Amino acid sequence: MDHGTTYASQERKLNSFHLKCLRHILHIQWQDRVPSTEVLKRANMHSMFVILSKRCLRWLGHVKRMECDLILKDLLYGERANGS
Secondary structure (H helix, E strand, C coil), X not given: CCCCCHHHHHHHHHHXXXXXXXXXXXXXXXXXXXXXXXXXXXXXXXXXXXXXXXXXXXXXXXXXXXXXXXHHHHHHHCCCCCCC
């Protein structure tokens, strides 16, 4: 993953917030020095990176099954030669 992009920066911030919320729910303080992997394990959850990747793949699956002449699908596959 390219950490220089704006999207990657937003993903990191969202993941940090996700972990902060899980730590609060599980009553884990920062002084406890519990690693993020352990927090996710205790919460029986995936990181936000995994959740976002799964949702992106799910959305791409919907787009792939769409009719062939839709602009969204053409844009995804880069098949639009002209137009506004």
